[in-house]
Amino acid sequence: MIRTLVADDEPLITTGIRTVLESACDIEVVATASDGREAVRAARRHRIDVALLDLAMPVMDGLDAAAELTGTRVVLLTAFGEEGNVRRAVRQGVSGFVLKTCAPDELIRAVRAAHAGQAYLSPAVARQVLDMVAPGDDERGRDAARRLAALTAREADVLALVAQGLSNAQVARRVHMTEASVKTYVSRILAKLNCTNRVQAALLLRDAPFPT
Secondary structure, eight states: OEEEEEEOSOHHHHHHHHHHHTTSTTEEEEEEESSHHHHHHHHHHHTOSEEEEESSOSSSOHHHHHHHOTTSEEEEEEOSOOHHHHHHHHHHTOSEEEETTSOHHHHHHHHHHHHTTOOEEOHHHHHHHHHHSOOOOHHHHHHHHHHHTTSOHHHHHHHHHHTTTOOHHHHHHHHTOOHHHHHHHHHHHHHHHTOSSHHHHHHHHHHOSSOO
């Protein structure tokens, strides 16, 4: 079982997320919290595998709490009220980033991916983050171009679609591949670019001063 913590200062949201997660046969919500400090204490006490943390919480926000949870995978929940914090989270490479309004199955996928050591960025999050982050300066652009040059033409095509916020299934339909093949391509792209998640890779593409 995936031992999970849910932290949000709105009880109704906490209850809803708990109900969704416990509908999955392999996920158990063993603790809840209403602020970041309480979440850190609960995660340590209950040996949590994956913590779902609201980005904006009292006492300690989700991002600061995540920094203290070494050994625990973190999925951040957001309504995009704090854009600066969203940028910090993406740069830090949190395990997952989902909207509070996401579909139930997407929330379950995010927890499973985080538990498996993979990053999960929902397509909606990827698109909105890209929209809010400004292109890089000249030095970042050169670094982005250098790293992107390591990709094959096919990998570059896949990354371009990922950068549009498309899911693996949507990319598969566009490039006439199986979803499993796209997943393999994305993993390979992230490894080549030394990126933790899809958004970091997409930001590299955005920073590049010319097409790769």
